[in-house]
Amino acid sequence: MKWTRAVDSCWRAGNRVRVLENGEEYFARVFEAIDAAQREVLMETFIWFEDKVGIELQEHLLRAAQRGVRVHFLVDAYGSPDLSEEFLAPLTAAGATLRLYDRQPTLMGIRLNVFRRMHRKLVAVDETTAFVGGINYSADHLADFGPTAKQDYAVEVEGPVVADIVAFMRHAIATRGTGERWSTAEPVDGEPVGDAHACFVTRDNGRRSRSIEQAYREAFRAARKDIVIANAYFFPGYGFLRDLRAAAKRGVEVHLIFQGEPDTPLALMAARVLYRHLVDAGVRVHEYCERPFHGKVAVIDGEWSTVGSSNLDPLSFSLNLEANVFVRDRDFARELRGRLDRLIENHCRAIDPTSVPRGRFWQPLTRPLLFHVLRRFPRWAGWLPAHTPHTARVPPPESPPQASPTDVQASR
Structure with a gap:
């Protein structure tokens, strides 16, 4: 296939990329990497x-900080609103830097501004190993949590692309105007360790506001054989749907995996609104029904893949701060595709196109309105309640609180 222009400038050769499925695989590898850290651990999570x-x-x-490793952890205050002082104090006392992204006052316990969240899930250790994906640090990513445990994915990467991830995370620290002494030196490019080409792509509310969406769409236009997308929240814009349908109409086999047992019922309702539009073009829709699906992954033509934090909905495409890794490697694509095929075969309900209602007589009149909304939503999203997000450093025990610096990296 022809590689996408949206990420042409950032491809790095010589990487090793490993897919990690669910908390059982992911947490073990992240914790092992932290335990092996000698200089630096950078983390971001929702x-x-x-x-x-x-x-x-x-x-x-805590053990890493106590042995002298520099630890910096950015946590979204909306996604993690209840972190206690007793929980965080040992880390800050040991010298770790913890920051809460966009902590906002609440009204009767309800946060009023729910937009422009820091939704990335990143880890970088010693400029040698990084993790990118959609898995948060919570017990509901483990199977023993029960029927509401989430199905999700991340990747572990080694090689030259790690330098790009580290550079991004250090820049995010430096541009928050903290005044603290933290190394902002450019990371050293790693030696080639594998055969995978990889590209790290972020989405912000500035110049890179459409970067991840554009990478998907250009891959759709270049696809020749098959497209498999597994995504928790699917309600993309008009252009995304147009390119996906066009691929199916020219003979590309398109499979979509959505939540059949959603953690947010509105997500399934929104996706089902689009089913008729998708199956009419030949798209095959599957609903994962074993437990809530939280993944954000895709494989195209057996060689192009992506794993990250970005859903395919208005929040991720228009408001949230996101990060994905795009990979060109047949072995990695084969592994990820195999895992998705097993989901389809063993845990999904295939949607019969004949069972998707064509709607009542008035729906052909309202469908143009729906797609007008989908076409215009990214622009309209800019009118939603907005401000310049701040990060607040969690002070060490018995230290006076610091003023919240402006997070210019996340500004509009």
Whole structure:
């Protein structure tokens, strides 16, 4: 296939990329990497809960900080609103830097501004190993959590692309105007360790506002054989749907995996609104019904793949701060595709096109309105409640609180 222009400038050769499925695989590898860290651990996440997973992460980070490793952790305050002082104090006392992204006052316990969240899930250790994906630090990413445990994916990467991930995370620290002494030196490019080409792509509310969406769409236009997308929240824009349908109409086999047992019922309702439009073009739709699906992955033509934090909905495409890794490697694509095929075969309900209602007589009149909304939503999203997000440093025990610096990297 022809590689996408949206990410042409950032492809790095010589990487090793490993898919990690669910918390059982992901947490073990992240904790092992933290334990092996000698110089630096950088982390960002949307959710960090004080459950058994969050406590174990805290323990690994604490040991790293106590042996002199520089630890910096950025946590979204909306996704993680209940972190206690008792939980965080040992880390800050050991010298770790913890920041809460966009902590906002609440009204009767409800946060009013729910937009422009820091939704990335990133880890970088010693400029040699990085993790990118959709898995948060909470027990509901483990199977023993029960029927509401999430199905999700991440990747572990080694090689030259790690330098790009580290550079991004250090820049995010430096541009928050903290005044603290933290190394902003350019990371050293790693030696080639594998055969995979990889590209790290972020989405912000500035110049890169459409970067991840554009990478998907250009891959659709270049696809020749098959497209498999597994995504928790699917309600993309008009152009995304147009390119996906066009691929199916020219003979590309398109499979979509959505939540059949959603953690947010509105997500399934929104996706089902589009089913008729999709199956009419030949798209095959599957609903994963074993437990809530939280993944954000895709494989195209057996060689192009992506794993990350970005859903395919208005929040991820228009408002949230996101990060994905795009990979060109047949072995990695084969592994990820095999895992998705097993989901389809063993845990999904295939949607019969004949069972998708064509709707009532008035729906052909309202469909143009729906797609007008989908076409215009990214622009309209800019009118939603907005401000310049801040990050607040969690002070060490018995230290006076610091003023919240402006997070210019996340500004509109």
